[in-house]
Amino acid sequence: MPIARPSSARRAAARRLAGVLGSLALGCSAVGCDRFTDPHQRGEQALAAGDYQAARVAFGEAIAEDDHAAEAYANRGIANEALYNFDAAIADYTRALELFAADAPDRAEVLNNRGVAYLGLRKLEEAIADFDAAIEARSDYADAYANRGRAYNDREEFDRAIADFDKAIELNDALAQAYGNRALAYESQGDIDRAIPDYTKAIELSHDAQAYFNRGMLRYSRGCFNLAYQDFSEVVDRVDENEYVWYQANSQKQFLENRPKDADTCIGSEREADMAANRGGGADDGAAATPGDATAAPADDAGSGGADTGGGM
Structure with missing residues (x-):
């Protein structure tokens, strides 16, 4: 059976958990600081x-x-x-x-x-x-462009969102949230070739657990099981088990432990990296399974609905 795209519920969960920015605290003014120091x-x-x-x-x-x-x-x-x-x-x-x-x-x-x-x-x-x-x-406020892009993402106006993320990155190329949220926009448009590198850049800048999880889901959708396993393992190692993203990642990791890690179905630019991960023992061999099973959809992240918290990425 063909490899399944992430479900709409899963995409919604990813969008909800990828956060937005807030500024640092404002200091009291030079004139008024002594009033309430x-x-x-x-x-x-x-x-x-x-x-x-x-x-x-x-x-x-x-x-x-x-x-x-x-x-x-x-x-x-x-x-x-x-x-x-x-x-x-x-x-x-x-x-x-x-x-x-x-x-x-x-x-x-x-x-x-x-x-x-x-x-x-x-x-x-x-x-x-x-x-x-x-x-x-x-006009040079990168955070505001990135945040407006997030709002356009939530309105499913993805072209406008991407334009804002592009501007935010032009102004501040170390803004991890802009890369992660632009990846969400690309993913929503079905442009996985652009989404995965943006998640990778967000991870390089912030080691954000949600970016690891989202990239892992896309890698799985391409049959890159070894790389996906590594991403889910990073989440499990980095966050508290009480966090929902830990539950999501641990479920996918356990599922992949029962998949053949040499299924060799990885497509796209990450194929060689996935094969190298397999040679390096990036995942346990796990229980035996037929090659046909390798394309089954990963464990569903039940309970992915809920209110948007607007929390930070």
Whole structure:
């Protein structure tokens, strides 16, 4: 039987788990820093340490000391967004934008982050409007182009998405998320020859587990079982077993352990690499199976539906 393309549910899961960007915390301004130095600095330190609850509390204290502290609202928005409190994050970003001057250099970052929060709520029109405004404020803002591309991906406007990812990469060729999300767009168009190299570049830049999983699924679809096995193994080794992508990858890895690793059906530019992986013992021989079985679809990743979190790649 022919090798199956990844199911629509599986593609949806890949799109959901490939994330978007948020900017770093904004520092308090030179003029206003002394107004709330202690709580704001504590908040920034907590953000840097990934303690988002502590950051949210600290920036709340900064706001209580001076309600016009735009930076504190913007940074509390980042903390709320990291905690998946998207409505609260949007409210904080909106208040920050009201307080910032129209020509303030930080407006682009706040618009970008509010757009990411809207993505978390699946409010794509609002997200795109914010990314448009961020790009208008700062035409070289690679993150905003990458994030707008993600929104176009979610609207299945893949040509527009790819154009935005191209621009983001032109501005910042080390932006892993742009490569990973462009790969999703190519995959959705059936262009596997372009999708796999983009996943590979994203992996080179970030070693992201989701990029490994997505590339593994495409390699499997081409009969590159040894390379797919390696990708699924990387996910299993890199992430906590409580994460859903671990469950997905472990299911595919176990399935491939029962496939013949010398089926020699790999097609495309990765054929020699797959054969080399087999010679190097990249996967166990596993249980015997007939060559005809080698083209069966991998284990289905049940439960791939659900809400889009807008989480980071």
